Amino acid sequence: MEKIWLKQYPAGVPAEVRADLYPSLVALLENSFSQYRERPACRCMGRDLGYGQLDEHSRALAAWLQGRGLVRGDRVAVMLPNLPQYLVAVAAILRAGLVVVNVSPQHMPRELEYQLKDAGAKAIVIIEDAAATLQQVLERVPVPHVLLTGAGDMLGPLKGPLVNHMARRVRKLVPSFHLPGATRFLDALARGRRMALQPAAVGPDDIALLQYTGGTTGPCKGAVLLHRNLVANLLQSRAWYGPALARIPAGEQPVTVCALPLHHIYGFNVIMMLGLLTGGCSLLIPNPRDTAALLKELARQRFHSFPAVDTLFDTLLQHPDFDRVDWSHLRLSIGGAMAVQQATARAWLERTACPICEGYGLSEASPSVSCNPVDTTDWSGHIGLPLPGTEVTLLDDEGRPVPPGTPGELAVRGPQVMAGYWQRPDETARVITPEGWLRSGDIAVVDSRGNFRIVDRKKDLIFVSGFNVYPGEVEDVLTQMPGVQECAVIGIPDARAGEAVKVVVVRQAPTTARPTEADVRAWCEANLTGYKRPKVVEFRADLPKSPAGKVLRRALRDHV
Secondary structure, X not given: XXXXXXXXXOOOOOOOOOOOXXXXXXXXXXXXXXXXXXXXXXXXXXXXXXXXXXXXXXHHHHHHHHHOOOOOOOXXXXXXXXXXXXXXXXXXXXXXXXXXXXXXXXXXXXXXXXXXXXXXXXXXXXXXXXXXXXXXXXXXXXOOEEEEXXXXXXXXXXXXXXXXXXXXXXXXXXXXXXXXXXXXXXXXXXXXXOOOOOOOOOOOOOEEEEEEEOOOOOOOEEEEEEHHHHHHHXXXXXXXXXXXXXXXXXXXXOEEEEOOOOOXXXXXXXXXXXXXXXXXXXXXXXXXXXXXXXXXXXXXXXXXEEEEOHHHHHHHHHXXXXXXXXXXXXXXXXXXXXXXXXXXXXXXXXXXXXXXXXXXXXXXXXXXXXXXXXXXXXXXXXXXXXXXXXXXXXXXXXXXXXXXXXXXXXXXXXXXXXXXXXXXXXXXXXXXXXXXXXXXXXXXXXXXXXXXXXXXXXXXXXXXXXXXXXXXXXXXXXXXXXOEEEEEEEEEEEOOOEEEEEEEEEEOOOOOOOOOHHHHHHHHHHHOOHHHOOOEEEEOOXXXXXXXXXEOHHHHHHOO
């Protein structure tokens, strides 16, 4: 496809970026540690962590990891909320030549066990809130090194102990656990300061991150993101957002609201790593579900960039404290991970004077693929234009480009596209063509100006507040429940989350236990992260099927 979109690029945005500007994320980090040493890298609960401190802490932790016998390429799981420890852990893992494996702190034991086993994790950095979950899986998946941290560990000698006390004793967020071999995060830092870091010879083709996703088919898989993939996407994003960020007053440090989870690729690269690249400060929000607390924190701050999902924008707009925040310094609002609704975009612009700039991406592309120009003020419903150095085409079922104006599967080619799925060559071959095109599973059309618009999707993916829910995973969990003969999972419209999960259950014969709706919900609560749990449970005598016996989810969706 001819790159007709280049004619619509804002002034100053290049057609290509130098994807080899940094040989690795390690080189990028060390450059920022030197260049911005006196600036805060992040702010959390009123406490700053400077670039110089991040350099020192991550160097010490990297030395400690090497001292545990971890070698280049070993995988280290990070199961933390948005806390300064997350930045320290990621920088340390990369500097030690290791691979980051992002894990949601909300994972249930079954989900955590699968991910640790699939990645072959040699170590895990985990918030103590989730320690009881880890305890349940260690017998089946022994992880040699466990690094345990409390929420307040990096908030200083006064606030830190108070935050930990509130979490443990007052709010009861830390269930009882027994991990006798675990090392405390601050102890590891103290020991690491007495050790020497052996610089890792990390290059562009080394693995930096395993980002778990359902992909376009099947169970959860680790997208293998190389250092060069993530660096390229950072440079593409910096170039694209440049015109908006250039409107920040000279000499003022860019501050980005980090209310999206850092373990999600959107938060990881578009917020944390991009902030570190540009010398910015990430305003960490450990619990964005507490809307009142989030707005209270924003009312104390001066910030310039706010990446979020439609549901978060809308939730904030609906809160009575919204107008207590000073939005006048906001220069860039980025909407991703799910479609931005027109009503949300219009209300956000009216009340903040900063338009939501909608983009599109996926974990397999590090994640950003396209975005609307940052100087736009009108909601279009488009996913925008491909980023610098990115090719996008539309393919039919046989992999051939479709004629102009015809819907086709959106396919991406560029330096940000993953190397493949971790230890899944068959799945990799299904989504990456011999020519290097990543098939997204989304059906799109493109107009004469090069704007792409999603119109449908081939896969049965469900988007819940920007998170991907894969029906097969939920179905697999439910079919293991006593009394369930079979089931089907679909997405249904939801005013708050965009979509919600609905499960249709066929119970076994009356001679066996017949689960109730409450039974199904309890089973899901014990085995699935919150956003994957069904909002609607329906019982039927049978499911619609094809002549070959395949369950027809589309037939269920058509009758919602």
